[in-house]
Amino acid sequence: MKLRIQPQCMRLRLSEDEILKLREERSLEESLSLSPANALRYRLEIADAPYVSGSLEGDLLRVVVPSAASDVWITSGATELDAPVAPGSVAIIIERDLDRTHKHRRTRP
Numbered sequence: 001m002k003l004r005i006q007p008q009c010m011r012l013r014l015s016e017d018e019i020l021k022l023r024e025e026r027s028l029e030e031s032l033s034l035s036p037a038n039a040l041r042y043r044l045e046i047a048d049a050p051y052v053s054g055s056l057e058g059d060l061l062r063v064v065v066p067s068a069a070s071d072v073w074i075t076s077g078a079t080e081l082d083a084p085v086a087p088g089s090v091a092i093i094i095e096r097d098l099d100r101t102h103k104h105r106r107t108r109p
Helices: 017-026 065-074
Strands: 002-008 008-016 027-035 038-047 052-056 060-066 091-097
Touching: 002 038, 002 065, 008 017, 008 038, 052 091, 060 065, 065 091
Parallel strands: 008 091, 038 060
Antiparallel strands: 002 008, 027 038, 052 060
């Protein structure tokens, strides 16, 4: 799961395998080790919620998506999840990763 953060916008991009795992487990979590003692965890969760919402809980960046909207997105093959974002929240975009180039990572000389 790729995470991109910009001012007033957060984007999560999931591969097909990650989408299948999300459907089965109802959540998906990754982490970024900033140092041996510090990590940023980010989690995408499916829940009975009216909006897509985000929160920061200690070292966890948590994104919750409505169950009905996520089920439609997962089964439809649509690129972007279509659900309202909580009022006052930054834009939160959940996308299907159609870019296959990340499988062939470039190595630096």
